[in-house]
Amino acid sequence: MDFRGEPCPGPLIKTVKTLSNLGENKELVVLTDIEECMKTIKEAVELLDVTEVTVKRENKHWRIVIKT
Amino acid sequence: MKTQLYTPEIIERFSRQILVEGIGASGLKKIREARVAVIGCGATGTSQAELLARLGVGFIRLVDKDFVDISNLPRTHLYTYSDAKQALPKAVACASKLKEIDPAIEVDPVITRVTPSNIEELIRDVDVVVDGTDNLRTRFIINDAAIKLGKPWVFVGFASWYGNVLFINPGKGPCLRCVIPARMVEREERRDACEILGAVGTAIAFIASISSTLVLKHILGILDDYSTFYIVNGKTLDIDKVRVKRNPECPSCVYKKYEFLREDVAVEKATRICGSNAVEVMPPKKIRIDLYKYVEGVDKAKVLSVNPYTAKIKISDMVSMVLFSDGRAIIDGTIDEEYAYRVYKSLVLDRLVNKG
Numbered sequence: 001m002d003f004r005g006e007p008c009p010g011p012l013i014k015t016v017k018t019l020s021n022l023g024e025n026k027e028l029v030v031l032t033d034i035e036e037c038m039k040t041i042k043e044a045v046e047l048l049d050v051t052e053v054t055v056k057r058e059n060k061h062w063r064i065v066i067k068t
Numbered sequence: 069m070k071t072q073l074y075t076p077e078i079i080e081r082f083s084r085q086i087l088v089e090g091i092g093a094s095g096l097k098k099i100r101e102a103r104v105a106v107i108g109c110g111a112t113g114t115s116q117a118e119l120l121a122r123l124g125v126g127f128i129r130l131v132d133k134d135f136v137d138i139s140n141l142p143r144t145h146l147y148t149y150s151d152a153k154q155a156l157p158k159a160v161a162c163a164s165k166l167k168e169i170d171p172a173i174e175v176d177p178v179i180t181r182v183t184p185s186n187i188e189e190l191i192r193d194v195d196v197v198v199d200g201t202d203n204l205r206t207r208f209i210i211n212d213a214a215i216k217l218g219k220p221w222v223f224v225g226f227a228s229w230y231g232n233v234l235f236i237n238p239g240k241g242p243c244l245r246c247v248i249p250a251r252m253v254e255r256e257e258r259r260d261a262c263e264i265l266g267a268v269g270t271a272i273a274f275i276a277s278i279s280s281t282l283v284l285k286h287i288l289g290i291l292d293d294y295s296t297f298y299i300v301n302g303k304t305l306d307i308d309k310v311r312v313k314r315n316p317e318c319p320s321c322v323y324k325k326y327e328f329l330r331e332d333v334a335v336e337k338a339t340r341i342c343g344s345n346a347v348e349v350m351p352p353k354k355i356r357i358d359l360y361k362y363v364e365g366v367d368k369a370k371v372l373s374v375n376p377y378t379a380k381i382k383i384s385d386m387v388s389m390v391l392f393s394d395g396r397a398i399i400d401g402t403i404d405e406e407y408a409y410r411v412y413k414s415l416v417l418d419r420l421v422n423k424g
Contacts, residue, residue: 013079
């Protein structure tokens with residue numbers, strides 16, 4: 001999901017909605033170039049029952065990988 | 069998902085709150101896991117309960133002994149005409165509305181009078197206590213119990229257009245007794261009063277916003293001021309802040325005497341309810357009444373409503389009785405305590421005796 005250029009809450013809402021339909025043992029990759037949005041998505045997703053959330057800086061954006 | 073408190077829908081629901089600086093997802097977690105007791109579900113109690121439920125507080129206990137009356141509707145948040153017609157207990161009506169706002173939170177309605185013997189049980193398992201009461205004695209009971217158990221609580225006083233708020237964190241600032249002398253309790257109770265000062269709904273919402281903000285900040289861990297006494301004028305919209313100090317001789321928070329927890333106040337068999345045209349009658353001993361069975365023996369035309377918690381019986385065109393399942397009754401439409409007791413005796417006590 002490429003949210004570069006889009007401020008939260010849109011990316012947060014779209015991310016959690018997608019997660020709710022994703023099922024187990026899947027991976028969701030989210031891209032954002034807004035630091036606040038990256039932090040918000042990471043912290044909010046960690047409240048849910050996901051296996052792992054990792055964040056990696058890539059050029060001018062962050063890559064958030066969510067494993068269910 | 070980990071618990072029902074965190075689902076994608078809940079994250080979406082609180083997405084705007086999560087974005088607020090100082091809250092975030094970690095703040096939502098603190099709010100969701102917070103446990104609050106609201107003592108008194110009248111005008112100030114329901115306003116605060118609604119704000120806290122909408123903020124996302126995960127557990128809210130609602131304590132009140134009264135039922136919803138039509139005269140509550142202009143200033144009491146959440147209650148409806150239907151609640152009043154059914155004479156639902158305030159705690160139950162409030163709990164039902166909070167669950168409609170957020171089905172994922174836990175609400176715990178408790179229909180009881182707050183006494184020195186039950187207050188500790190009511191607040192032992194919560195993080196913060198919210199004052200929705202209408203009298204100083206109950207507030208001092210809360211104050212003593214809160215100090216004894218180390219529970220933060222917010223005092224909310226209100227009348228007419230005016231209100232006071234003080235967030236009390238035992239040991240970190242003054243307690244209620246440091247600020248208001250205990251003699252004021254007797255003065256309030258002696259006052260030929262049951263003076264009805266009235267209350268303005270908009271001013272109540274104003275004051276409830278202040279107290280609920282303090283509760284929110286405490287839950288978030290960003291409240292660091294436990295010494296400001298807020299004096300609120302709901303008419304001019306002025307808020308004065310007065311610094312208050314601990315009384316080094318305070319019997320409650322310094323000497324830990326807990327005088328208001330020592331013994332139950334003698335409960336008269338019939339007592340006029342301050343601010344209402346009603347008398348509360350207590351059963352002579354602990355009883356439990358099946359209200360559906362009770363109304364079978366009453367002229368059907370006189371049964372105005374019945375539910376698992378209350379039965380409302382018409383006594384005359386002006387007077388009605390709301391009987392609670394714990395045997396308490398409120399005789400509405402009179403302030404004559406003897407008359408109210410006679411009504412209760414003939415309609416409840418004598419009937420129970422006759423039934424064996």
